[in-house]
Amino acid sequence: MLVKNWLLVSTLLLAPVLASAQPIPVQVNVSGDTATIDVGGVGQSLADITLTFDDASGLTAASLGVSAQLVSLTDPQLLARLPSVDTSLDGALPLLVTIEPPALGGLSFDRTVRVDLHTHALVYTVGSSYRLFKAPLGGAFRDITDEIAPGSVRARGTTGGFSQFLVLADVRETGSVVQQKFDWLRARIDAAPATERPPLLAQLDAAEDAVAIEDYAAAMASLDAIRAHAAARAGKGLQDQWRATRDADNEAGEIISGAATLKFSIAYLRDFGQ
The missing domain is CATH 2.60.220 (Chondroitinase Ac; Chain A, domain 3)
Incomplete structure (x- = not known):
């Protein structure tokens, strides 16, 4: 093959x-x-x-x-x-x-x-x-x-x-990739309704602080919490649908996926360094 x-x-x-x-x-x-x-x-x-x-x-x-x-x-x-x-x-x-x-x-x-x-x-x-x-x-x-x-x-x-x-x-430096993914996810959360932001931003801040002190387990736990919260609020406080007509903003889906890829890069940083 x-x-x-x-x-x-x-x-x-x-x-x-x-x-x-x-x-x-x-x-x-x-x-x-x-x-x-x-x-x-x-x-x-x-x-x-x-x-x-x-x-x-x-x-x-x-x-x-x-x-x-x-x-x-x-x-x-x-x-x-x-x-x-x-x-x-x-x-x-x-x-x-x-x-x-x-x-x-x-x-x-x-x-x-x-x-x-x-x-x-x-x-x-x-x-x-x-x-x-x-x-x-x-x-x-x-x-x-x-x-x-x-x-x-x-x-x-x-x-x-x-x-x-x-x-x-x-082959970019993994730390810079992690930071870019933090920035992207923060911007996505900032674009969500104001009432939905505080718990998501609190967990994102906790994850970023944990990476800074190399507590990768805590960082990934905070990202899991973001994914769980976004899933729980999907279709409620957060829009959760993508349509081919491009007239909807899938807020929950983008936050969930953003947290998932950030978790992957943090795990890679933990296992393989920069």
Whole structure:
């Protein structure tokens, strides 16, 4: 399988192209609240992606709006969207997956969707620097990883919305990644209704203080408390729905997913240092 995937990537990258990206086929199947996406075509799978929704409505292959491309490692427009020169595409998987549900497709979901991207094109190692990144169409990519597992590589994360995904090698200093995730989550909580902020900000402050003194267990416990509180307030004080019509702000889902990826990076800091 690994040789076949390498041949697929090599063939597509070496083929004459008129643009900086080469579309590749996808097959989408839906069962209940789960969608599976095979990227690369029958017999030439480059990656498979599983989307597991908390609670989806109108979920079909068409309503997801999935496409995939092999992109150039030197595309300046794409590189400008990455957070740092210390994040990069691996030549074995220059894959950009777009999930952009059509506005009239009828898709909506509550809270979060878990994204599991599995590929044999990459090799897993303990302490792997591979991460799952997400961006709005044409926007900046940010790390949403909450697990990297063998198989050969499984990059997993949760999100309160869509649209574009990359697996990148990220060799930034872990402490700076943690701080950026704290800043992102704080901004997301600050955008929530004023009545909902105090308990969330108190736990976030506690987590940040705990990281400063290297009490990582306490920090992660505070982030678990944020996730539990946001889940409990979902659909009450916090909006908790994403809709293809883009007329709702999934506050609970974004806070839950932001706390999950921050917890992952704190655990990585604990286990592997900077």
